[in-house]
Amino acid sequence: MRFLTKISGLSAIALAAAGAANAQDSLGNLEVIGKPTEKSLGFQPAATELARDLQGLDNMILVIITAIVIFVTALIIWIMIRYNSKTNPKPATFTHNSPLEVAWTLIPILILVFIGAFSLPVLFKQQTIPTADVTIKATGYQWYWGYEYVDHEFGFDSYMLGHPATLTDDDDGVEPFVRSADMDALLERNGYASEDFLLATDTALVIPVGKTIVIQVTGADVIHSWAIPAFGVKQDGVPGRLAELWFTAEKEGVYFGQCSELCGKDHSYMPITVKVVSEEAYQNWLVDAKEEYAGLDTPLTLASK
Structure with missing residues (x-):
């Protein structure tokens, strides 16, 4: 050069x-x-198919993570109100909850699989010259x-x-x-x-x-x-x-x-x-x-x- x-x-x-x-x-x-x-x-105006794909993927993930943040925040507030020392003076003595543990393992996996199903094709399109x-x-x-x-x-x-x-x-x-x-x-x-x-x-x-x-x-x-x-x-x-x-x-x-x-x-x-x-x-x-x-x-x- x-x-x-x-x-x-x-x-x-x-x-x-x-x-x-x-x-x-x-x-x-x-x-x-x-x-x-x-x-x-926000983004600059998309001028290629690749840019539209990336911006659409970003918008979809933004909706998902916003829903997760709202859910987790609401759950934390509910726990603070329901299980504080005034409303619940005698705490529970259980150590685990199998259905709940399975749920909070499987649901994140399903969410990640869903995101991957949309993001991997975008990545492959970029990398296939x-x-x-x-x-x-x-x-x-x-x-x-x-x-x-x-x-x-x-x-x-x-x-x-x-x-x-x-x-x-x-x-x-x-x-x-x-x-x-x-x-x-x-x-x-x-x-x-x-x-x-x-x-x-x-x-x-x-x-x-x-x-x-x-x-x-x-x-x-x-x-x-x-x-x-x-x-x-x-x-x-x-x-x-x-x-x-x-x-x-x-x-x-x-x-x-x-x-x-x-x-x-x-x-x-x-x-x-x-x-x-x-x-x-x-x-x-x-x-x-x-x-x-x-x-x-x-x-x-x-x-x-």
């Missing part, structure tokens, strides 16, 4: 010198859908993400907007990692709102809507974690290992995520931005991206001797 990054960087510099536009500029303004909302409860329409390798670095479109042999790095790596001579007033009017202006120049500070990146992962996306996740130095709440996906990236996750985004828009594994001092400055676009827009972006990041129309092949 670092080799590809160097090639991408040299290509990007050459194109910039020639006045070429950034490939992502052609995507236009997309609605921001998946993002945290201040002082809100389908055939990909688009395969992307995501590598976590301290503290940014590197993406490689493995089918087209190009890649790029993705830094949080406001990171020193994203600043140019036009951003003299911007202090890295600090919210300010200059930082807001930087976000707006890149097509984001000021409240997207700490969420937006200089380059976003671009994927087509309605297609099966497989993300191969790994780490280059320490353990990182690639997570998009609105997609219902989260996968640790462990150095030396390659894990996979999948999803199919159902609505065009911008979705934000974060590295979700504590990975060092700048862990909180390692966001993820995904732009879901139409198939036509994706194909147009792909043409520009191959040129900008030195990608290939076909995979590399070895010449025969």
Whole structure:
């Protein structure tokens, strides 16, 4: 990935010198859908089947555990009233109650079996990786993400907007990692709102809507974690290992995520931005991206001797 990054960087510099536009500029303004909302409860809008499954499972378990809490609380209150020293001055002398003991053993088992009958299919669906329409390798670095479109042999790095790596001579007033009017202006120049500070990146992962996306996740130095709440996906990236996750985004828009594994001092400055676009827009972006990041129309092949 670092080799590809160097090639991408040299290509990007050459194109910039020639006045070429950034490939992502052609995507236009997309609605921001998946993002945290201040002082809100609940989940972000589900944008995939996996996210809907997880949210439905969570709602079902919430009902079950709420009923258990109410029952246990009512039972404790009833025991406090019925068996306190005033209302029951002479305590009972029995040591056990076999039917009751069987009941409080079997009922929790049945509840767990019921929950497992719904949760295990959701887990198996996440872990069964389908055939990909688009395969992307995501590598976590301290503290940014590197993406490689493995089918087209190009890649790029993705830094949080406001990171020193994203600043140019036009951003003299911007202090890295600090919210300010200059930082807001930087976000707006890149097509984001000021409240997207700490969420937006200089380059976003671009994927087509309605297609099966497989993300191969790994780490280059320490353990990182690639997570998009609105997609219902989260996968640790462990150095030396390659894990996979999948999803199919159902609505065009911008979705934000974060590295979700504590990975060092700048862990909180390692966001993820995904732009879901139409198939036509994706194909147009792909043409520009191959040129900008030195990608290939076909995979590399070895010449025969």
